[in-house]
Amino acid sequence: MANSHPPSDFRVNRVKLMRVVLVLVCLILICYVERHSRKYSTALAVMCPPCSCDCSSEPSLSLPLDFINSSFADCGKDDPEINKEMKKDIVALLTEELSLHENVTNDSLQRTKALIMSAKRTSSHYQKEAEKCNTGVETCEEARERAEVKLRKERKLTALWMNRAHQFGWKDETNDFL
Numbered sequence: 001m002a003n004s005h006p007p008s009d010f011r012v013n014r015v016k017l018m019r020v021v022l023v024l025v026c027l028i029l030i031c032y033v034e035r036h037s038r039k040y041s042t043a044l045a046v047m048c049p050p051c052s053c054d055c056s057s058e059p060s061l062s063l064p065l066d067f068i069n070s071s072f073a074d075c076g077k078d079d080p081e082i083n084k085e086m087k088k089d090i091v092a093l094l095t096e097e098l099s100l101h102e103n104v105t106n107d108s109l110q111r112t113k114a115l116i117m118s119a120k121r122t123s124s125h126y127q128k129e130a131e132k133c134n135t136g137v138e139t140c141e142e143a144r145e146r147a148e149v150k151l152r153k154e155r156k157l158t159a160l161w162m163n164r165a166h167q168f169g170w171k172d173e174t175n176d177f178l
Helices: 007-047 065-071 080-087 090-167
Strands: none
């Protein structure tokens, strides 16, 4: 016997090997993420100038909203966008947010109206097609009824001529027309 290990031992060893490889990959990823997060945080500390804000660490939720806006007035003085936003009072911010919600609602309403109009046009088109189909079915039904009446008349006429032909001595073996 060339292979001294049963097949089940090979599977067990293979599973163990996969687990070890998986653990090693996880450890390498953790080390990589940790190293880059430290490098990134030190790079940010070097790039960003220290903030000159006089912000208290006390919870400010119990203070009125107008006081909160005025207490952080010196934060972001150097950045024009932050400075512009910080100068807005709470009413202006809420008004701006409401106008944004109104714009979103109006856009949604316009899309909904457009979809409704499209659905109405499609419905109207299918309704016209259904009416055409119904008209065609009625026309076909009327034509079928007329054809049945003509066929009955033709069979009566054929039977009459067959009877006359038999009266004059004609002998028919098959009698297909009756």
